[in-house]
Amino acid sequence: MSAGAIDSEEMAPEETPPPPKPWKDEGYPAFSKWMASSEDFLILRRFRKVNTRALLYLQNKVARLEEDLDNIDASARQMPDEFADSxxxxxxxxxxxTATMERAIPLLQQYNEFLVTYSQVNSWSTAQKYHTQNLDNWFWNHRGAICEEEQEFASHKDDLVAVLNRPKTPLRQLIEKFMPLLDTRLFRSAPREQHVSSPTTVYLSNKRLDAVVFGVVITLGLLLLLGPMWTLHFVVDGVKRLGIITGFIFLFTALLSSATIAKPFEVLAATAAYAAVLMVFLQMSGGEEA
Structure with missing residues (x-):
């Protein structure tokens, strides 16, 4: 039976495949699945302008109720005593x-919840370039899947946020740019249910990439500690020694800035501690010569 089926298929006239219909075959089901498959893909707008306008609108409504209450209180003070009890x-x-207060309570609740929620959303960091690049690449590789007017949100780069943002150090971002290295099985993530099967989408193992970054940082850190120790031992001239120390301090600061997400004052504090260690090396090597 299988041979007959194969023969029948071979004897059938060759048909021209129908033109692709990405808007029908992919559309939002495929786009949503792709977005949900990785924290680097879920990029949305925060709508700063519209949110601010909505807050101003609600604020104005609350202000009008506040004015109504003030006017009622002022009028009550001019009434006979039996109508003036506040x-x-x-x-x-x-x-x-009483009716004005009943209207104010749900409106205040709406305003306060809106204000707190938007303040949290607005505090999120703007999407990084690699985030927006992922979004642009999907639209390019799946042209016609999403209506062009509804792709327009991706053009508001300064208004986009990575909802599930996982901070990446500049060193990690640099490593991720070496696609020949990332195409190896070493850095590929194991297939998961939420992953999208696509020749243009690559899922990387955060655990392995973080291990590589950790190894690079440890290696460079040891070199920055051992390097000046040995270099200062063989250099006699005081000016050259200070130049060596200055160079290693700059290298240490560059490493700390690129390999960590430390804040500027934290980088400065760590650099000061490193400089103190180098000065100890300088004194030790000077004492030995003496």
């Missing part, structure tokens, strides 16, 4: 004041 919620004689 010291009770339970027995408030002015129904308008």
């Amino acid at each position: 010291g009770t919620f339970r027995g408030d004689p002015l129904a308008a004041r």
